[in-house]
Amino acid sequence: MNSLRADLSIAVGGLNLETPLVIASGVWPYDPALWSPERLEGVGALCTKAVSLQPREGNRGVRVWETPCGMLNSIGLQNSGVRGFLKNALAVVRNSGRPFLVNIVMESAQEVRENLALLRDAPEGIEAVELNISCPNADCDGMAWGISPESAARAVAIARSEWKGPLWVKLTPQAPDLPAVAKAAESEGADALVCGNTWLGMAMDLKGKRPAFQRVTAGLSGPAVFPLALRTVWQVCGAVSIPVVGCGGVSRWEDAAAMILAGASAVEVGSALFTDFDLPRKITEGLAGYLAEEGLADLAGLVGLGRK
Amino acid sequence: MNSLRADLSIAVGGLNLETPLVIASGVWPYDPALWSPERLEGVGALCTKAVSLQPREGNRGVRVWETPCGMLNSIGLQNSGVRGFLKNALAVVRNSGRPFLVNIVMESAQEVRENLALLRDAPEGIEAVELNISCPNADCDGMAWGISPESAARAVAIARSEWKGPLWVKLTPQAPDLPAVAKAAESEGADALVCGNTWLGMAMDLKGKRPAFQRVTAGLSGPAVFPLALRTVWQVCGAVSIPVVGCGGVSRWEDAAAMILAGASAVEVGSALFTDFDLPRKITEGLAGYLAEEGLADLAGLVGLGRK
Amino acid sequence: MNCGGGSPRDYAAAVLGHRPLGDGSGLLAVRCGEIASSAEPGQFVLIRPGTGNDPFLGRPLAVVDAAGDVFKMIYRVVGRGTALLAAKRQGDPVTVRGPIGRGFFSARGEKPLPRKVILAGGSVGAAPLLFAARRLGMSRIERTVMGVAGKGWEGFAEWLKEAFPGVDLYSDDGTAGTKGTVLSGLPDTLPGDTELWACGPQGMLRAIAAKYPRDGGRILAALESRMACGMGGCLGCVIPTVSGNRRVCVDGPVFTAEEVKWNELSSC
Amino acid sequence: MNCGGGSPRDYAAAVLGHRPLGDGSGLLAVRCGEIASSAEPGQFVLIRPGTGNDPFLGRPLAVVDAAGDVFKMIYRVVGRGTALLAAKRQGDPVTVRGPIGRGFFSARGEKPLPRKVILAGGSVGAAPLLFAARRLGMSRIERTVMGVAGKGWEGFAEWLKEAFPGVDLYSDDGTAGTKGTVLSGLPDTLPGDTELWACGPQGMLRAIAAKYPRDGGRILAALESRMACGMGGCLGCVIPTVSGNRRVCVDGPVFTAEEVKWNELSSC
Numbered sequence A, B: 001m002n003s004l005r006a007d008l009s010i011a012v013g014g015l016n017l018e019t020p021l022v023i024a025s026g027v028w029p030y031d032p033a034l035w036s037p038e039r040l041e042g043v044g045a046l047c048t049k050a051v052s053l054q055p056r057e058g059n060r061g062v063r064v065w066e067t068p069c070g071m072l073n074s075i076g077l078q079n080s081g082v083r084g085f086l087k088n089a090l091a092v093v094r095n096s097g098r099p100f101l102v103n104i105v106m107e108s109a110q111e112v113r114e115n116l117a118l119l120r121d122a123p124e125g126i127e128a129v130e131l132n133i134s135c136p137n138a139d140c141d142g143m144a145w146g147i148s149p150e151s152a153a154r155a156v157a158i159a160r161s162e163w164k165g166p167l168w169v170k171l172t173p174q175a176p177d178l179p180a181v182a183k184a185a186e187s188e189g190a191d192a193l194v195c196g197n198t199w200l201g202m203a204m205d206l207k208g209k210r211p212a213f214q215r216v217t218a219g220l221s222g223p224a225v226f227p228l229a230l231r232t233v234w235q236v237c238g239a240v241s242i243p244v245v246g247c248g249g250v251s252r253w254e255d256a257a258a259m260i261l262a263g264a265s266a267v268e269v270g271s272a273l274f275t276d277f278d279l280p281r282k283i284t285e286g287l288a289g290y291l292a293e294e295g296l297a298d299l300a301g302l303v304g305l306g307r308k
Numbered sequence C, D: 001m002n003c004g005g006g007s008p009r010d011y012a013a014a015v016l017g018h019r020p021l022g023d024g025s026g027l028l029a030v031r032c033g034e035i036a037s038s039a040e041p042g043q044f045v046l047i048r049p050g051t052g053n054d055p056f057l058g059r060p061l062a063v064v065d066a067a068g069d070v071f072k073m074i075y076r077v078v079g080r081g082t083a084l085l086a087a088k089r090q091g092d093p094v095t096v097r098g099p100i101g102r103g104f105f106s107a108r109g110e111k112p113l114p115r116k117v118i119l120a121g122g123s124v125g126a127a128p129l130l131f132a133a134r135r136l137g138m139s140r141i142e143r144t145v146m147g148v149a150g151k152g153w154e155g156f157a158e159w160l161k162e163a164f165p166g167v168d169l170y171s172d173d174g175t176a177g178t179k180g181t182v183l184s185g186l187p188d189t190l191p192g193d194t195e196l197w198a199c200g201p202q203g204m205l206r207a208i209a210a211k212y213p214r215d216g217g218r219i220l221a222a223l224e225s226r227m228a229c230g231m232g233g234c235l236g237c238v239i240p241t242v243s244g245n246r247r248v249c250v251d252g253p254v255f256t257a258e259e260v261k262w263n264e265l266s267s268c
Ligand SMILES: Cc1cc2nc3c(=O)[nH]c(=O)nc-3n(C[C@H](O)[C@H](O)[C@H](O)COP(=O)(O)OP(=O)(O)OC[C@H]3O[C@@H](n4cnc5c(N)ncnc54)[C@H](O)[C@@H]3O)c2cc1C
Pocket: A065, A066, C044, C057, C058, C059, C060, C061, C062, C063, C073, C074, C075, C076, C077, C078, C079, C080, C081, C082, C083, C124, C125, C127, C128, C223, C224, C225, C226, C227, C253, C268
């Protein structure tokens, strides 16, 4: 086990991970039992649920909907705000003994500044932030900051000026020109890019004869989107030289290996944890076995090997 | 059975369909047995495989790859050219006794003009054309005609000037602003829009440690993409007033009903036929049952009902 | 000892028995000692109905009974997941996440048990009340009132009569038991030191809460909601309560009627 | 009469028997009269291994034998689809599309049968040759040469010996039969009025074609390729031949060695 861990360790955007398996934002509850090391075998790092400056109620009505090999969600960033996070959740999160990233939703410039200031000044010290630039915001004409290279650059610049520690920027696949957005985030000082978030989808309620979600569209995740996410990882890794973390549909070690071959340094796993708690262990064991079979000494040697 | 057919009939972009179930381009072989009415129960119309001016060999290497609830393909438009089509395939196609659309790949302006001229002058007469504007082309700076509203408008204008019969234009979901492309196609005289084609994805060959496809990316289809396709159908139906045909991931009658509620007048089914020949019958029977349950007299009454 | 605390785990288990109850419902027995030994009435599992990732999510099914290393569930076919469950045979492998949630006993906190309990179940919602009845003991059950839709529920109604001897059974069309709804079988006022434990369709639960507006604290209702994770992570299953959004999966599924904002509940 | 002509159809069938052969391979018997009665050696089916749409595509498996309303297949576990097949039990439902393709007999067109046939099979590629041997009749079989990798193939090797009495068996490491490959068991020149029917890994088939460069017309090889539709529609399974791209599913899987452009073949 120790030797397996050594093989899989990797440095990503200012964090040293024992394994390249990161739990994605918005899927892991602040349940002390689930942040115990025993329940996190194979996990290299964890992202918190999105934290906004003020508490948010989230969306009404149906919030999750099953789709073929995936699911749609329209949670709407329900969270108890950064103060609530610091007061109630942080201690639980620390219990994992693993690196973690506080997922910050990119709100207005002013809100995100205050949010980061509070995190920066947290008495216990927070190591890393994952900036989520995929939610629509008024400061950005109602679009997500991550849609255009210009607004993405602004968002990262704002966050970078408030946050000196490791800053991962989580891209949205809805960006028409994702490589350009990635480059913009890189040039403004992102330490790593997470590629990406959910894909814009929709469901219809046949009984109600209307869209299943109150906001009509919702975010698609799960194995269904893996081939799409892999393509974006390939494109983004070709555009930037900072580390990239693949995210979207990873549910087997083969998926993780594919993203790493495409150039990712690590992967995030979200929805697939809804079907199997044991996935981080299975995926890391599978990766270790693959490295051994391919005669590779460490995970770093696999990163981008599929581009050669 | 006769009464079921009557219920489901619908007029779409110059064609009168007995059912709203159209077989998508590129999935049905020119096998006389499979174009016999007996094997096409439930089918309202069929699209041919893409026809280009000159014969094409298509791509080398791996051409299909399974993904979760879907598949990637990189066939590369293998076809025997419009002359080959007219000589060998047309008679088979006619045998179905159903309306059919010749799927034309939007090549250079010159090529597509010649192609349409040959179809127009075919001795037996061809009723309808489906213009596929999703393949990269040199006349369009190596991008697909369907990516931008401007180039899509040009493509449709060119085809429209050569083809007076029913002209369906098949959009690509890779367009950053799909509603704008849809409007452009409408204003240049498209009779209906097919929304849409495959989604850009990728697969990695873990044994070879390189992309599975020689051209790296490939088109994702099948149930996995349904929630994405439904979202685009919703958006496009909100942007145009010509009929829209939903396409992408339809594999159950519920999918067809959802797209029709979102505003589509009909649906195309592609990859799902690889898993079940009997799908057109099952889907149309399911739709008929749904109409009856909801107390609707005809399919036209369902079109767009989910937008009200 | 369950070192993960109360949080659910995933188990690769096997179907031990499957008894069809007719009309697309049936009783599934699954061998899984960890769940059987720790589940309490009102708790549920997420059971994955297929192979691979389609269907993707586990289906929530209440634990209907548990003894030794075997627990039971009752399903009713409503969609593709439950249709796959209906095809399970003895020996088939199944993946279950559980036990999940706050059951009837836990929802009461430290309060001593009431002298009497009225059980009210609607359609398959009746199922977890069997488990509750077993744990409460017959002497504490004041009355058992169950309702089914009617036609198409005959098989399930038979099972209800067998599972709850002396049950007051109602059906909308009189096909089984008396014509009427569960509501018709409930007393006009809730006697003192009596609680009402209910499970069933949202409309029934809402009507019960409305019938005893001042006694919401003594009404325990097991709610349903669409779920993804069954571990409190996704926030997909929340319902509006007087203390804000609460997750049906881990904060419920059992809530007191006074907690729930019945009028803001959306259908699931 | 099959009114759809030779084109395959989809059948909802059931597993009649499953005999594990060890090392992750096994023999599956499926009851499906339409396929059993019309399949010819070299033809195959697409069998869907799971429930729902994951795995999405059917897996091509050769027909190994057919009698009455039952046909048999042999699988070897290489990925998730075949792993699901390995878990099938008697009575399990399966969906099969078939029979598909041009078999050994059809690939020969109108030519009269050769006096003698040499059968050459590599690993699970040996399977369809059993069916061919049955239809050819023992007297026509000149020689049967089979090869397996070696370790991990003991169970399958046992089955080969049972299925092909008198088989010349080779393995890369000598674990089963003689150490060597199928090639070592083949004659230096192909005798007149003798054909060679082969099925196995691409490398083996290519080597056989190269061994008898002037006799390609008398070598029938069953090829593999990734498939989606199994009905000639998707053009996903094509291989380069002297007459352009041909579809393995309906133009093959059996081709004469002289048709195939062996050097342009990509691995599958
Ligand atoms: C805590 C809890 C306990 C339950 N106990 C039982 C029980 O003991 N017996 C029983 O028959 N049913 C029970 N249900 C309802 C049962 O979960 C649904 O009938 C089932 O999920 C439907 O799945 P399907 O695939 O057949 O339907 P589909 O409509 O195809 O399912 C699609 C998606 O919607 C979800 N869904 C559909 N209906 C419901 C619903 N009513 N509640 C929650 N999710 C739903 C499914 O889980 C799935 O994710 C319970 C639900 C909850 C929340």
